[in-house]
Amino acid sequence: MPEESSPYGGAPQSAPTTGRKRVRTRHFRQAKADGVKITGLTSYDTLTAQIFDRAGIDFLLVGDSAGNTVLGYDTTLPVTVDELIPLTRAVARSCQRALVVADMPFGSYEVDASEALHTAIRFMKETGAHAVKLEGGERSADKIRRIVEAGIPVMGHVGFTPQSEHGLGGHVIQGRGDDGADQLLRDALAVEAAGAFAVVLEMVPSDAAAKVTAALSIPTLSVGAGPHCDGQLLVWTDWAGLTTGRTPRFVKQYAQLAQTLTEAAQAFKADVDSGAYPAAEHEYE
Numbered sequence: 001m002p003e004e005s006s007p008y009g010g011a012p013q014s015a016p017t018t019g020r021k022r023v024r025t026r027h028f029r030q031a032k033a034d035g036v037k038i039t040g041l042t043s044y045d046t047l048t049a050q051i052f053d054r055a056g057i058d059f060l061l062v063g064d065s066a067g068n069t070v071l072g073y074d075t076t077l078p079v080t081v082d083e084l085i086p087l088t089r090a091v092a093r094s095c096q097r098a099l100v101v102a103d104m105p106f107g108s109y110e111v112d113a114s115e116a117l118h119t120a121i122r123f124m125k126e127t128g129a130h131a132v133k134l135e136g137g138e139r140s141a142d143k144i145r146r147i148v149e150a151g152i153p154v155m156g157h158v159g160f161t162p163q164s165e166h167g168l169g170g171h172v173i174q175g176r177g178d179d180g181a182d183q184l185l186r187d188a189l190a191v192e193a194a195g196a197f198a199v200v201l202e203m204v205p206s207d208a209a210a211k212v213t214a215a216l217s218i219p220t221l222s223v224g225a226g227p228h229c230d231g232q233l234l235v236w237t238d239w240a241g242l243t244t245g246r247t248p249r250f251v252k253q254y255a256q257l258a259q260t261l262t263e264a265a266q267a268f269k270a271d272v273d274s275g276a277y278p279a280a281e282h283e284y285e
């Protein structure tokens with residue numbers, strides 16, 4: 001695609017991407033057709049959203065992983081729409097280029113397609129997000145279809161679906177074995193047929209993800225689904241080394257923010273103890 005009409009292509013971005021065209025759902029399909037990889041991170045606040053947007057990250061997901069990364073829950077299950085709306089609004093207000101996806105939390109879409117559409121409409125009206133995401137393949141196809149019919153882009157999510165971790169028996173890799181791979185493919189095809197513009201594959205073997213990626217015309221976005229997907233997505237606090245405790249094996253840490261902030265806090269305390277802070281330049285006359 002020519003530079004004017006595409007947010008992709010051109011030299012790798014080191015300068016801010018301000019002024020570049022908004023990433024649209026059609027660019028996801030185009031990127032897959034062109035073999036251009038798609039990159040996403042989660043974000044829950046204005047400061048990280050601005051940084052990731054200007055760095056050229058293609059989409060930002062305001063994930064219900066906020067339950068773990070922002071709100072201090074053990075799982076995503078308690079997260080509510082009312083909790084996610086202000087975070088999603090902050091991210092949407094802060095992006096000029098990235099496509100912003102609102103993650104629909106557990107309990108906000110499962111009952112029927114009408115409930116799913118009501119929730120999707122709330123996110124679109126109240127946040128400025130460009131798309132919504134919901135978990136589940138065949139079981140969620142009717143909800144995806146109803147939302148898409150209303151003109152709201154939907155990102156699907158199959159494989160390991162954290163909102164059903166108790167039903168799945170824990171953090172269990174999905175799509176293993178012939179039956180698992182078949183179910184994964186059926187789920188992904190159902191999401192595509194329902195009109196989703198992309199689908200997240202979470203924690204599935206690379207070869208199963210490769211088969212799904214080859215079978216779909218919409219892009220697959222990997223969270224621990226290997227190198228053959230059309231894009232990669234990580235939870236930003238994992239990616240930046242800010243998450244404390246164990247992170248999943250698929251995570252690569254691109255910074256060590258927990259260590260950086262620990263050292264900064266210790267240095268601040270030591271400076272306050274010693275009187276080194278505040279110095280003359282920090283005082284008002």
Ligand SMILES: Nc1nc(=O)c2c([nH]1)NC[C@@H]1CN(c3ccc(C(=O)N[C@@H](CCC(=O)O)C(=O)O)cc3)CN21
Nearest residue numbers: 064065068069076162171172235238243247248249250
């Ligand atoms: N910080 C964070 N990162 C995530 O990737 C994430 C969340 N939170 N919250 C929502 C879901 C839950 N996810 C998770 C959580 C744990 C594992 C995990 O522990 N995986 C193990 C394998 C299974 C096990 O032994 O428990 C691993 O080592 O990859 C994986 C994905 C992915 N999502």
Ligand SMILES: CC(C)C(=O)C(=O)O
Nearest residue numbers: 042063064065200223
């Ligand atoms: C892990 C990703 C796919 C997600 O759903 C989230 O961050 O909530």
Ligand SMILES: [Mg+2]
Nearest residue numbers: 063064065103
């Ligand atoms: Mg989620």
